[in-house]
Amino acid sequence: MSTNEGNDLPDNAGSDSEAEPQVVTFADLGISGEVLTAISDVGYESPSPIQAATIPPLLAGNDVVGLAQTGTGKTAAFALPILMRLDVTAREPRALVLAPTRELAIQVAEAFGRYATHIPDLHVLPIYGGQAYGVQLHGLRRGAHVVVGTPGRVIDHLEKGSLNLSKLEYLVLDEADEMLKMGFQEDVERILADTPDTKQVALFSATMPSVIRKISKQYLHNPVEITVKSKTTTATNISQRWVLVSHQRKLDALTRVLEVEQFEAMIIFVRTKQATEELAEKLRSRGFSAAAINGDIVQAQRERTIGQLKSGALDILVATDVAARGLDVERISHVVNYDIPHDTESYVHRIGRTGRAGRAGQALLFVAPRERHLLKAIERATRHPLDEMQLPSVEDVNAQRVSKFADSITESLASPHVSLFRKLIEDYEQEHDIPLADIAAALAVQSRDADNFLMDPEPPAAERRERRERKFDDRDQGDRGFRDRDRGDRGDRGDRGFRDRDRDHDRDSGPRHSKGGVEFATYRISVGKRHRVVPGAIVGAIANEGGLRRSDFGHISIRPDHSLVELPADLSNETLEALRRTRISGQLIQLQRDSGAPVQRPSGKPKKKFRDRDR
Incomplete structure (x- = not known):
């Protein structure tokens, strides 16, 4: 079966009386219960074309080949049907999603977590190169129902015997063409061959090269083929x-x-x-x-x-x-x-x-x-x-405010009531011997919020910090950088780099309450050494959920049953609420301001058993 949706016309093409298509809901597609509640909480009101075309055959148990561009909503297209049918009483992984990069793996795992908010005891685990093996091993031992991983790291866990796919029911190849371009064909085919023949497979790709067609014929059973052409033309005006x-x-x-x-x-x-x-x-x-x-x-x-x-x-x-x-x-x-x-x-x-x-x-x-x-x-x-x-800039905003203030004076001069107030002001001037300019300024104070009329200049430190962060973002988001790092994640090299970075956190010494003009406060989170967390895992989870940068983190002190983290003191309520719902190693971190003493930095090198545990 082949499904084609959309066209190449811009959204504002056609007459003004153009009829809008009837809105299909997720409930119409068969999504119900806790999953429907979760996507309503997220704010999704209607499915995208790829979701509307893909969810019904997946719910019916068919294998699916979905051809759609990146950014068309594919994650929900395969995540929602999987969550609807997943057995949370099992301990072995029931669903595996393969993604070409660590970035996409994290993104897909986070999406599963959002959609599974109301499904108790369901665990989602991302596994990818560059993260300490200890975190991933703990998650696999605890039991992960959904594993989202890059092919290289999945192969590593299969070889170590830490990942058991014998009970797998659902397998998703996300951005399959990209995985093959990056040289993961042998890994992908090996993973497919090591999984049960009875599994349901969903393959998503932007294109259909011959190798994708070969994999589809060899490993998928009578797949439903869905092609969604995005309405991607934007008006030139x-x-x-x-x-x-x-x-x-x-x-x-x-x-x-x-x-x-x-x-x-x-x-x-x-x-x-x-x-x-x-x-x-x-x-x-x-x-x-x-x-x-x-x-x-x-x-x-x-x-x-x-x-x-x-x-x-x-x-x-x-x-x-x-x-x-x-x-x-x-x-x-x-x-x-x-x-x-x-x-x-x-x-x-x-x-x-x-x-x-x-x-x-x-x-x-x-x-x-x-x-x-x-x-x-x-x-x-x-x-x-x-x-x-x-x-x-601040100067642009202030210049505009001054200009609008002058325009308001000009507009008011045309009012028929000017003569009335002119007489009152002239009388006040003669009686109190106050210059007219001072009287006008006093009247302006009455009508304006003088304290906030002009924006304060940005401190130079904040401007430097913004430039540093921009450079970091440009470096960290480069496509080639992501691909090269993930390609190199099949051994222990990326893992060692991560541990080195974690040790740098622990070696830091001396109190730090401000950095780059930003005031820091100490926050307490409910995960510690017994949860086998490392500073890198804390930084990654909090940064992802709170939209923070690495420069927003001060010192991290990991205690037996909790950890203390220095973060900006002025975190918004929205950010705090998102962070309270964040999970690390499957545990809600329940972030809150710490009322105790400032974070104390350990002296000397970390204990040997702490380092060994993450190898």
Whole structure:
């Protein structure tokens, strides 16, 4: 069977009365129970084309070959059916996902974790080169229902006897063509041959070279072949830009853009329903005319809000993907992707809300350091490179505020009430012998928030830190770097490098409460030596879930049953909540501020048994 979906027309092509396609829900596809609750919590409201085409045959037990570009939502397409049918009472791995790079392996494992939030006692374990074997061995001994790994490290565990695939029921080859390009064909075929013949196999690839066709014929049983052509054409009248910004600085970055960028009306896209309400409220508190629409808003309120946007009574709409379907407002000049979409289809739909009726439009994409791969996927799929944008500086924002203040004076001078207040001020001037300029300044203080009227200059240290982080991001996100490191992960070399880095944490000495102009606080997490954690595992987990960089970490002290970690003192509530739900070695870390003494650094070298345990 072959399924083709989508077309090559831009989202805003055609007449204004173009009918929107009927929305299919995950429930319509057969997703139910705890899995449906989890994806609702994540904020997914409707499946992407690859998900809609792939989930039903996978749930029916068929092998599947899915041909789709990176960034079309393939992870949920295979993860949701697996979770629906997984036996959590088993200890041996029941599902194995092979990914070409450590980055993708981590990303897929995190996605499984999000979708399995409401499935008790389900364990997902990523295994990849560069991470200490001790962490992975502990996870395998404890029992992992879903293993996500790179081929080289999976082979290592098979040879060591630490990974048992005899009871495997589901095998996924994610980005199979990329794995073969990187030289993993022999490893992939060996893994396939070592797994039960009764397993269900899903193979996903952007292309179908002859070697992929050969593997499909040899190892898959009557697979359903699904081809999804993404709607990847973007209108030429839309200018597309991106800006690198960490999760913690998104609101500040958005505020700067709103103050400096000239826009008529704007849609800001976020990932979840809750985020629409939260961001709209924060923007209103900063003086912007903003409202939220999402799937929970009743139709009457939706129509009223869109009517305000059309009439000019409202300037900013914060929306989810589904809530913005069918939205056609000519005065929308800008679309901001506050949360980067995980599939290119959504990106094209989103930016298609601007540039209507042949007008010019602007699309801006916020990209966190760990989301650079999604930006590249969008550029590849749309065949349109995005221009990098520098955020407006403090000087730009202050100049714009002063200009708007002057414009407000000019506008008020045309009011018919000026003569009334002129007489009052002249009387005050004569009575108190106060210069008119001082009186005008006092009136301005009454009407403006003087304390926050101008932004404070950024400290030089913060600017240097931002430049250092940008260099680190550029170096760490290079495609070749990821491939080369993963190709070299079949032996112990990458593992030794990781242990060396961990020892550097322990050798650090002396108190550190500030770094690069950032104030640090000590946080306590509920994992320690008895959980066999190492500093590198703590850094990786907290950085992934909290959107932090390595420069955001101070000293890490691992105690018998807990650990102390120095992190920025001003972590947002959103980040803290995400980190409280983070798991390391399968344990919730329950991050909280530590009320005890500052982190004490050990002296001398680590104990020998601590080093040996991670070999």
